[in-house]
Amino acid sequence: MRIDVITCLPELFKGPFDQSILHRAQDKGIVELKVHDLRPYATNKHKTVDDYAYGGGAGMVLQIEPIDRCISDLKKDNDYDEVIYTSPDGVQFDQSIANQLSLLNNIIIICGHYKGVDERVREHLVTKEISIGDYVLSGGELAAAVISDAIIRLIPGVLNDESSALSDSFQDNLIAPPVYTRPAEYNGWKVPDVLLSGHEANIEQWRHEQSIERTKSRRPNLLDGTTE
Ligand code: ADE
Numbered sequence: 001m002r003i004d005v006i007t008c009l010p011e012l013f014k015g016p017f018d019q020s021i022l023h024r025a026q027d028k029g030i031v032e033l034k035v036h037d038l039r040p041y042a043t044n045k046h047k048t049v050d051d052y053a054y055g056g057g058a059g060m061v062l063q064i065e066p067i068d069r070c071i072s073d074l075k076k077d078n079d080y081d082e083v084i085y086t087s088p089d090g091v092q093f094d095q096s097i098a099n100q101l102s103l104l105n106n107i108i109i110i111c112g113h114y115k116g117v118d119e120r121v122r123e124h125l126v127t128k129e130i131s132i133g134d135y136v137l138s139g140g141e142l143a144a145a146v147i148s149d150a151i152i153r154l155i156p157g158v159l160n161d162e163s164s165a166l167s168d169s170f171q172d173n174l175i176a177p178p179v180y181t182r183p184a185e186y187n188g189w190k191v192p193d194v195l196l197s198g199h200e201a202n203i204e205q206w207r208h209e210q211s212i213e214r215t216k217s218r219r220p221n222l223l224d225g226t227t228e
Pocket residue numbers: 086087088112130131132133134135136137138139140143
Protein backbone atom coordinates (compact mmCIF):
# COMPACT_ATOMS: atom_id res chain seq x y z
CA MET A 1 0.00 0.00 0.00
CA ARG A 2 1.08 3.55 -0.66
CA ILE A 3 -0.19 6.59 1.28
CA ASP A 4 0.61 10.08 0.01
CA VAL A 5 -0.06 12.83 2.51
CA ILE A 6 -0.39 16.43 1.32
CA THR A 7 0.26 19.03 4.00
CA CYS A 8 1.72 22.44 4.68
CA LEU A 9 3.29 21.10 7.88
CA PRO A 10 5.35 18.07 6.77
CA GLU A 11 7.53 18.20 9.90
CA LEU A 12 4.55 17.12 12.00
CA PHE A 13 4.76 13.62 10.51
CA LYS A 14 8.37 13.00 11.52
CA GLY A 15 7.47 11.52 14.90
CA PRO A 16 4.43 9.38 14.04
CA PHE A 17 5.71 8.02 10.72
CA ASP A 18 9.31 7.37 11.80
CA GLN A 19 8.73 5.25 14.90
CA SER A 20 7.55 1.84 15.95
CA ILE A 21 5.01 -0.02 13.82
CA LEU A 22 4.74 2.55 11.01
CA HIS A 23 8.52 2.68 10.74
CA ARG A 24 8.74 -1.12 10.67
CA ALA A 25 5.99 -1.38 8.03
CA GLN A 26 8.03 0.91 5.75
CA ASP A 27 11.26 -0.92 6.52
CA LYS A 28 9.67 -4.22 5.56
CA GLY A 29 8.51 -2.65 2.27
CA ILE A 30 4.84 -3.35 3.06
CA VAL A 31 3.84 0.29 2.99
CA GLU A 32 5.19 3.45 1.38
CA LEU A 33 4.43 6.63 3.29
CA LYS A 34 5.18 9.83 1.39
CA VAL A 35 4.67 13.27 2.88
CA HIS A 36 4.40 16.13 0.38
CA ASP A 37 4.93 19.73 1.37
CA LEU A 38 2.31 21.87 -0.35
CA ARG A 39 4.47 24.99 -0.51
CA PRO A 40 6.63 24.08 -3.51
CA TYR A 41 3.39 23.74 -5.48
CA ALA A 42 2.47 27.39 -4.86
CA THR A 43 2.73 29.54 -7.97
CA ASN A 44 3.26 32.94 -6.31
CA LYS A 45 6.71 34.26 -5.50
CA HIS A 46 6.19 34.11 -1.72
CA LYS A 47 5.17 30.45 -1.99
CA THR A 48 1.99 30.97 0.03
CA VAL A 49 -0.72 28.32 -0.23
CA ASP A 50 -3.59 30.11 1.51
CA ASP A 51 -5.55 33.33 1.10
CA TYR A 52 -8.40 35.33 2.63
CA ALA A 53 -11.93 33.96 2.27
CA TYR A 54 -14.08 35.59 -0.41
CA GLY A 55 -16.88 37.48 1.29
CA GLY A 56 -14.73 38.21 4.36
CA GLY A 57 -14.44 36.52 7.73
CA ALA A 58 -11.57 35.46 9.95
CA GLY A 59 -9.08 32.77 8.99
CA MET A 60 -7.16 31.79 5.92
CA VAL A 61 -8.34 29.25 3.38
CA LEU A 62 -6.10 26.74 1.58
CA GLN A 63 -6.11 27.45 -2.17
CA ILE A 64 -7.13 24.91 -4.78
CA GLU A 65 -4.26 25.50 -7.20
CA PRO A 66 -1.30 24.09 -5.22
CA ILE A 67 -3.42 21.13 -4.07
CA ASP A 68 -4.53 20.38 -7.62
CA ARG A 69 -0.98 20.65 -8.92
CA CYS A 70 0.32 18.31 -6.23
CA ILE A 71 -2.42 15.72 -6.86
CA SER A 72 -1.89 15.92 -10.64
CA ASP A 73 1.82 15.27 -10.14
CA LEU A 74 1.07 12.22 -8.00
CA LYS A 75 -1.48 10.91 -10.47
CA LYS A 76 1.14 10.93 -13.23
CA ASP A 77 2.86 8.02 -11.46
CA ASN A 78 0.09 6.23 -9.56
CA ASP A 79 -3.62 5.42 -9.70
CA TYR A 80 -5.42 6.29 -6.49
CA ASP A 81 -8.38 4.46 -4.96
CA GLU A 82 -9.37 7.37 -2.70
CA VAL A 83 -8.46 11.02 -2.20
CA ILE A 84 -9.27 11.66 1.45
CA TYR A 85 -9.72 15.07 3.08
CA THR A 86 -9.46 15.31 6.86
CA SER A 87 -12.09 17.58 8.32
CA PRO A 88 -14.23 17.75 11.47
CA ASP A 89 -17.38 17.65 9.30
CA GLY A 90 -16.40 14.45 7.46
CA VAL A 91 -17.81 10.99 8.12
CA GLN A 92 -16.72 9.73 11.52
CA PHE A 93 -13.70 7.41 11.34
CA ASP A 94 -14.13 3.98 12.95
CA GLN A 95 -12.73 0.47 12.79
CA SER A 96 -14.94 -0.53 9.90
CA ILE A 97 -13.66 2.37 7.75
CA ALA A 98 -10.09 1.49 8.78
CA ASN A 99 -10.70 -2.12 7.67
CA GLN A 100 -12.07 -0.99 4.28
CA LEU A 101 -9.21 1.45 3.65
CA SER A 102 -6.59 -1.14 4.60
CA LEU A 103 -7.65 -3.20 1.55
CA LEU A 104 -6.83 -0.40 -0.92
CA ASN A 105 -3.60 0.00 -2.88
CA ASN A 106 -2.99 3.74 -3.06
CA ILE A 107 -4.57 6.63 -1.21
CA ILE A 108 -3.96 10.35 -0.91
CA ILE A 109 -4.75 12.18 2.32
CA ILE A 110 -5.08 15.98 2.11
CA CYS A 111 -4.69 17.66 5.48
CA GLY A 112 -7.05 20.55 6.05
CA HIS A 113 -5.63 23.60 7.76
CA TYR A 114 -6.44 27.09 9.01
CA LYS A 115 -10.07 27.90 8.23
CA GLY A 116 -10.35 25.00 5.81
CA VAL A 117 -9.87 24.43 2.15
CA ASP A 118 -11.44 26.05 -0.91
CA GLU A 119 -14.75 24.20 -1.33
CA ARG A 120 -13.88 23.33 -4.94
CA VAL A 121 -11.18 20.96 -3.63
CA ARG A 122 -13.91 19.05 -1.80
CA GLU A 123 -16.28 19.15 -4.75
CA HIS A 124 -13.89 18.14 -7.51
CA LEU A 125 -10.75 16.52 -6.12
CA VAL A 126 -11.75 14.69 -2.94
CA THR A 127 -13.54 11.31 -2.89
CA LYS A 128 -13.96 10.85 0.88
CA GLU A 129 -14.04 13.24 3.85
CA ILE A 130 -13.08 11.84 7.23
CA SER A 131 -13.33 13.23 10.77
CA ILE A 132 -11.59 11.51 13.68
CA GLY A 133 -14.07 12.87 16.22
CA ASP A 134 -16.41 15.67 17.19
CA TYR A 135 -13.75 18.18 18.22
CA VAL A 136 -11.69 20.65 16.23
CA LEU A 137 -7.93 20.17 15.83
CA SER A 138 -5.58 22.92 14.69
CA GLY A 139 -5.17 21.08 11.44
CA GLY A 140 -5.76 17.77 9.72
CA GLU A 141 -2.21 16.46 10.22
CA LEU A 142 -2.82 14.64 13.48
CA ALA A 143 -6.01 13.20 12.02
CA ALA A 144 -4.07 11.97 8.95
CA ALA A 145 -1.51 10.33 11.25
CA VAL A 146 -4.27 8.63 13.26
CA ILE A 147 -6.00 7.36 10.11
CA SER A 148 -2.71 6.11 8.61
CA ASP A 149 -1.77 4.29 11.82
CA ALA A 150 -5.16 2.59 12.15
CA ILE A 151 -5.04 1.43 8.52
CA ILE A 152 -1.43 0.29 8.32
CA ARG A 153 -1.47 -1.93 11.41
CA LEU A 154 -4.23 -3.98 9.74
CA ILE A 155 -2.18 -4.85 6.66
CA PRO A 156 -1.00 -8.48 6.81
CA GLY A 157 2.66 -8.73 7.81
CA VAL A 158 2.82 -5.36 9.58
CA LEU A 159 2.23 -6.69 13.09
CA ASN A 160 4.46 -9.55 14.17
CA ASP A 161 1.49 -11.51 15.48
CA GLU A 162 -1.18 -11.04 12.83
CA SER A 163 -3.94 -12.39 15.01
CA SER A 164 -3.47 -9.48 17.40
CA ALA A 165 -5.00 -6.98 14.95
CA LEU A 166 -8.07 -9.20 14.65
CA SER A 167 -8.50 -9.37 18.42
CA ASP A 168 -8.38 -5.58 18.81
CA SER A 169 -11.23 -3.72 20.40
CA PHE A 170 -13.98 -2.84 17.89
CA GLN A 171 -13.29 -5.78 15.57
CA ASP A 172 -16.58 -7.76 15.88
CA ASN A 173 -18.11 -4.72 17.62
CA LEU A 174 -16.69 -5.81 20.96
CA ILE A 175 -14.20 -4.20 23.31
CA ALA A 176 -11.07 -6.29 23.94
CA PRO A 177 -10.90 -8.25 27.23
CA PRO A 178 -8.47 -7.23 30.00
CA VAL A 179 -4.88 -8.47 29.78
CA TYR A 180 -2.31 -9.16 32.51
CA THR A 181 1.39 -9.96 32.67
CA ARG A 182 3.89 -10.95 35.37
CA PRO A 183 3.91 -10.88 38.33
CA ALA A 184 0.86 -13.06 39.05
CA GLU A 185 0.35 -11.12 42.28
CA TYR A 186 1.36 -7.54 43.06
CA ASN A 187 0.51 -5.71 46.28
CA GLY A 188 -2.04 -8.49 46.90
CA TRP A 189 -3.73 -7.72 43.54
CA LYS A 190 -4.11 -11.02 41.72
CA VAL A 191 -4.35 -12.08 38.11
CA PRO A 192 -7.60 -14.06 37.57
CA ASP A 193 -6.98 -17.77 38.25
CA VAL A 194 -8.35 -18.89 34.89
CA LEU A 195 -5.53 -17.11 33.03
CA LEU A 196 -2.96 -19.10 35.01
CA SER A 197 -4.80 -22.41 34.56
CA GLY A 198 -3.35 -23.29 31.14
CA HIS A 199 -6.86 -24.45 30.11
CA GLU A 200 -7.22 -22.88 26.65
CA ALA A 201 -10.96 -23.40 26.20
CA ASN A 202 -11.76 -21.91 29.61
CA ILE A 203 -9.45 -18.97 28.93
CA GLU A 204 -11.11 -18.33 25.56
CA GLN A 205 -14.57 -18.46 27.15
CA TRP A 206 -13.52 -16.12 29.99
CA ARG A 207 -12.10 -13.62 27.48
CA HIS A 208 -15.28 -13.69 25.43
CA GLU A 209 -17.47 -13.14 28.51
CA GLN A 210 -15.25 -10.27 29.64
CA SER A 211 -15.48 -8.68 26.19
CA ILE A 212 -19.27 -8.82 26.29
CA GLU A 213 -19.43 -7.48 29.87
CA ARG A 214 -17.06 -4.62 29.07
CA THR A 215 -18.91 -3.70 25.92
CA LYS A 216 -22.25 -3.72 27.80
CA SER A 217 -20.94 -1.46 30.54
CA ARG A 218 -18.64 0.87 28.55
CA ARG A 219 -19.94 1.00 24.99
CA PRO A 220 -23.46 -0.52 24.86
CA ASN A 221 -24.05 1.23 21.53
CA LEU A 222 -21.65 -1.22 19.88
CA LEU A 223 -23.98 -4.09 20.76
CA ASP A 224 -27.10 -2.49 19.31
CA GLY A 225 -25.26 -1.14 16.26
CA THR A 226 -25.93 2.56 16.95
CA THR A 227 -23.22 5.21 16.77
CA GLU A 228 -23.56 6.57 20.29
N1 ADE B 1 -9.24 18.79 11.29
C1 ADE B 1 -9.58 19.52 12.37
N2 ADE B 1 -10.30 18.81 13.23
C2 ADE B 1 -10.42 17.56 12.70
C3 ADE B 1 -11.06 16.37 13.11
N3 ADE B 1 -11.75 16.29 14.25
N4 ADE B 1 -10.98 15.29 12.31
C4 ADE B 1 -10.31 15.37 11.13
N5 ADE B 1 -9.70 16.46 10.69
C5 ADE B 1 -9.75 17.55 11.46
